[in-house]
Amino acid sequence: MTELFLAAEGGSVQVGEHPQWHIFGLTINADTVISTGIAAVIVLAFAFYLASKATAKVPSRLQLIFEAVTEQVERQVESNVGIRTAPFVVPLAIGLFFFILISNWISILPHAAEEYIRPPTADVNLTFAMSIFVMILVWVTGIRVKGRHYFSHFVEPYKAMLPLNVIEELVKPVTLSLRLFGNILAGTVMVSVLALMPAVILWLPTSVWKLFDLFIGLLQALIFALLTIIYFGIATAQEEEGAH
Secondary structure, eight states: OOOEEEEETTEEEEESOOOEEEETTEEEEHHHHHHHHHHHHHHHHHHHHHHHHOOSSSOOHHHHHHHHHHHHHHHHHHHHTOTTTOTTHHHHHHHHHHHHHHHHHGGGSOGGGTTTOOOGGGSHHHHHHHHHHHHHHHHHHHHHHHGGGGGGGGGOSOGGGHHHHHHHHHHHHHHHHHHHHHHHHHHHHHHHHHTTSOHHHHHHHHHHHHHHHHHHHHHHHHHHHHHHHHHHHHHTHHHHHHHO
8 A cells, every 4th residue: 555644743644554574575564464363362252251151041241242233133134135045144244243343443552552553454455355255255155046147137127237237246345345444544544643742632632532433443343244244135135035
């Protein structure tokens, strides 16, 4: 990514610059790898802890939160896709939601820790990878469910729409990734700009913005998971209509 510089009184903010590792001729963004690993470990630790503490009697707050999220995801999958049509969409959407949420919430760490620990979703390489992975699963599922009839929607409502429909399908992973990337990157840039303020008043705007970042992080995780479900629904829509 092209490096940008935001000038301000007393300093400058670099955008798009990452500490890098060079391994076997490959350039790897070190902060993205480290932060992704941290987010993955937190999600896995949460999953194992919840599995060990889950009970049918009096559930803990964490279990209640997880069950509430799972219930909402199951409702969305059932209404858009049909759980029987693609049962793996439920754990996929839940996993994406929690992973992206934790990745986004890494932004609340102090600014001094941001050299190697930044929200990995502020790196377009990660968001593109997740989006392409999701869309490949969507396309494979559509073909599996509807067979060769899956490709008929590319010529609907008219055959002349084929180029536009193909472009629309190819743009989906781009918009899915850039939406998440842009919002989280904007938050990290804003924190960096605020860090240029005098230390005496820095704590107030930074604290307010980081609280706002928590809300944005939650919203973006929800949107990514919901759009994932919707894309699966679009890919299998005719099959479901036929089934009913």
